[in-house]
Amino acid sequence: LQEVGSPAALDKVAAELTGYLPLVASSNDPSGIACAYLVKRATATVTTAFPIEDPIHDRPPYRLNVRVGSLQFAVLNIHMRSLNNADDPAIALKRRQQAESINRIARGIQAENVPYLIVGDFNSVTFDELIGVMSQGLNLTSVSPLLKNGDEYSYVFNGLTQTLDHVLLSPAMRALITRAAYTRSNADWPESLRADLNFGVRVSDHEASMTWFRADPVPFSAF
Numbered sequence: 001l002q003e004v005g006s007p008a009a010l011d012k013v014a015a016e017l018t019g020y021l022p023l024v025a026s027s028n029d030p031s032g033i034a035c036a037y038l039v040k041r042a043t044a045t046v047t048t049a050f051p052i053e054d055p056i057h058d059r060p061p062y063r064l065n066v067r068v069g070s071l072q073f074a075v076l077n078i079h080m081r082s083l084n085n086a087d088d089p090a091i092a093l094k095r096r097q098q099a100e101s102i103n104r105i106a107r108g109i110q111a112e113n114v115p116y117l118i119v120g121d122f123n124s125v126t127f128d129e130l131i132g133v134m135s136q137g138l139n140l141t142s143v144s145p146l147l148k149n150g151d152e153y154s155y156v157f158n159g160l161t162q163t164l165d166h167v168l169l170s171p172a173m174r175a176l177i178t179r180a181a182y183t184r185s186n187a188d189w190p191e192s193l194r195a196d197l198n199f200g201v202r203v204s205d206h207e208a209s210m211t212w213f214r215a216d217p218v219p220f221s222a223f
Helices: 007-017 089-111 129-135
Strands: 020-024 036-040 045-051 062-068 071-079 116-121 155-157 160-162 165-169 177-182 209-213
Touching: 007 020, 007 036, 020 045, 036 062, 036 071, 071 089, 089 116, 089 129, 129 165, 165 177, 165 209
Parallel strands: 071 116
Antiparallel strands: 020 036, 045 062, 062 071, 116 165, 155 160, 177 209
């Protein structure tokens, strides 16, 4: 999850859903928002979960080590600095330094020889230079270009579709992915519905990214 305001808020969500372990990272963001997870207790066992502190990140990357059946893997949940005023040299530098930090973290995970994926709000489009910086030397696969029929977008701004929310897969995880999609409950709906409690849509301007995996490799399909 992204932009979770407090552990108490996620506890309430977990209580309503039942059966999920809520985990929230620390935050250096002025508004207190942080990366988080909801882990299904019946199928997944968390071995460790910890934020990776680096002063360059307002929302520290949050690493989860988890086991599902015989599959053990790592997830790195990130939330990059927004694109607001991204042309400002100081902000552009911070965004690049964040990307370089994520690359170092990912290299560390790769050195452990564990399958992993990097997920979250990258605030960077699919072929952005910063995604290249994050991925440098890692042979990662981005899920969004695998989608079809123009369905690879996760955000709409002034009528233009963009992909800001990504899933990057290590080679071992790429072999296990079976399906991928973005939800269509937010960006496709008008902003006027955001505060309308009669509709369960447009609660965000981002779509959720969904990926499915299984331990025995099968052909990938998008829908």
